[in-house]
Amino acid sequence: MKTTTHSNEIEKERAILMSLVTPQQKREQSYSAEYSLEELVSLAETAGVEVLASLSQNKEKIDSKWFVGKGKAAELKELIDEHGANTAIFDQELSGAQVRNLEEFLDVKIIDRTQLILDIFAQRAKTREGIIQVELAQLSYLLPRLSGQGSNLSRLGGGIGTRGPGESKLETDRRHIRDRIDELHQQLQEFNKHRSLHRERRKKSGVFQVAIAGYTNAGKSTLLRQLTGADVYVENQLFATLDPMSRMLKLQGGKEIILTDTVGFIQNLPHKLVAAFRATLEEVCEADLILHVVDSSSDMMETQMRVVAQVLEELGAHGQAQITLFNKIDQCTPEQLQLLSTEGDFMRISAYNDNDLAMLCDEIESRLMGDSIAFRIPAEKGDIISLMYRVGEVLENEVDGSDMLFQVRIDKHEYEKIGHLLASYTLDADLVVKGENDLYV
Ligand SMILES: Nc1nc2c(ncn2[C@@H]2O[C@H](COP(=O)(O)OP(=O)(O)OP(=O)(O)O)[C@@H](O)[C@H]2O)c(=O)[nH]1
Ligand SMILES: [Mg+2]
Incomplete structure (x- = not known):
């Protein structure tokens, strides 16, 4: 992936990277300047750039003319001359005027993080x-x-x-x-229309939508491939996946769901970029359940999780039902493992471990199918009893005098539609049995 179709025509980019850290960035919880610069190196290499050196500056405010301070710009120029670089890549977004001024002063091509990400996307789409x-x-x-x-x-x-x-x-x-x-x-509007029609149809058919989201390189595509056998591109690189891919998965109880892999998130993801991908990312907002895949072997795990939470919030998907999957536990050090929560909506998995995947499927099933509810219905109410079988999976039934007792695992979609017809037959709230939440402890 390091060469491009144009590589024969143009000189290979040999770059110095530059990052500016302002107090405002430092205050942002999900921002880490060093990590962002480290990522910039990977992004540049992914785009086929040779990285020669990097430089950073702590500065009170962004300079409207030079972006960095004048002295720093001079330092950058020295570094460029010393290494014979032909490009300078900035970790933050630059204005048109800043690009022009820097270009004139440094006499090299000026690129910023957004352009770099867009360039990778251009090669991947x-x-x-x-x-x-x-x-x-x-x-x-x-x-x-x-x-x-x-x-x-x-x-x-x-x-x-x-x-x-x-x-x-x-x-x-x-x-x-x-x-x-x-x-x-x-043209995009046409796609959007088509997409929402498709979504409506899927909703009506009652098939559950499960979206796989997370930081880039967390293992999202691997999870889709291991669960469904889908022929997806899995690579140890940033933004391996650009286009979302959906696959059907049949769960143990026979229920079918649609699993969708999505584009990875990254810190400093420009809003414009999120906007351009909004339509595809809407799949995440519409999902019945989001699987948030985390690379738990990364030292930057917490930052990455915060970035994902932030992007999900921007998309309006933060309130969705979610399971956080601490993935790659096979690669974690004992210290890293200790940091991982095991309670609530968290699971530890390796996408390559079949047992973990089986547990994950059970968990998805119990989440989607909801809790199980107990009902008491007079035996002569045949119509109500047949509704029982439509509203979910009957786990147990027994006769008690002239009544029938049912324990039903609720299908949320169906229950939303016809649950009110059954409300007067539910047993008291104490008898509403929870799903098997201890599966993954
Ligand atoms: N050891 C280990 N490696 C894993 C696991 N899951 C994924 N990987 C590796 O992590 C790398 C990234 O996996 P992908 O599935 O491409 O990641 P992604 O989240 O789809 O990444 P993007 O599409 O780039 O956003 C690959 O080299 C996978 O083989 C895991 O559980 N354990
Ligand atoms: Mg992927």
Whole structure:
């Protein structure tokens, strides 16, 4: 993945990385400057860039002209000359003016984190919808940055920032960009319509939706593959998956669910980017259950979990039913294992361990099917008794005089529809038996 189709035409990017840390960032709980810079190295390498050195600065405020302080910019210039770099990559988003000033002063190509992520996305997008989403995000990013620099971006000279996933390289003319953005919006709307129709149909069919979400490289695709045998791309790299993939999974009790793998999250994920992928990420908001996959062998686990919680909140999915899966426990040190909670909505798993997967399936089933409820129904009420069988899985039934006693594991979808007809036959609340929550302790 390190080479691109354009690599023969352009000089390989040899970059110095630059990060600025402001007090405001330090206050943000889910932000770690060192880790962000470390990630920037991986992102750059994933995009095919040779990383030569990195530099960071603690500064009270972002400099509107240079982004970093003037002295730091001079230091960066020295480093660039010393290493013979042709690119500087910034860990935060830059304004058009900052890019121009830095470019003029440093005389190298200037790239920021957003462009780098978009470049990786451009190389990864496979489905028509994914390709459109990436192109739209790229163009929306470029447009406001074009002002005052003529009508094209030829200064970029190819490579990152110019690679487009569509048939041709990114259009670089401003008027064309506007037209193209409109066109892409329209095309995406078609996809959205189609997607919501599809979702409605699935909802009506009563099939449960389970979304797999989490930080990039946590093991989401691995989980989908191990559970369903799906032929998905699994790789130890950032953003291996871009397009969501759904697969059917049959649970022990015979119930079928749809599992969907989604694009990984990352800290500093620009809002615009989240917006471009909103439609696909809506799958997460609509899900009956979210499996939040965590790489528990990462030292940055807590930061990653916070980032995921934050993005889920931005998407409006934070209130959804969720199970946190501490994945990769086979790779954890004893100290790391000790930190993992085992209570409540948490499970420890290895996506490669069949026993863990079986337990996970049981847990998914009990979550979706809900708790079991006890009912007492007079034997002559045949119609009510037949409803009993529609509302879920009858776990036990016995005759008690002229009544029938039922213990039913409720199917939430069905219960929402017809539960009110049964309300007067439920036994007292003490007899409402909980699901088997101790399965994973
Ligand atoms: N040891 C171990 N490795 C795992 C486990 N789960 C996943 N991996 C590895 O972690 C790496 C990333 O897995 P993916 O499934 O591609 O991760 P992802 O979350 O889909 O990542 P993106 O698509 O990039 O967001 C791969 O090398 C997997 O083999 C696990 O339980 N144990
Ligand atoms: Mg993946």
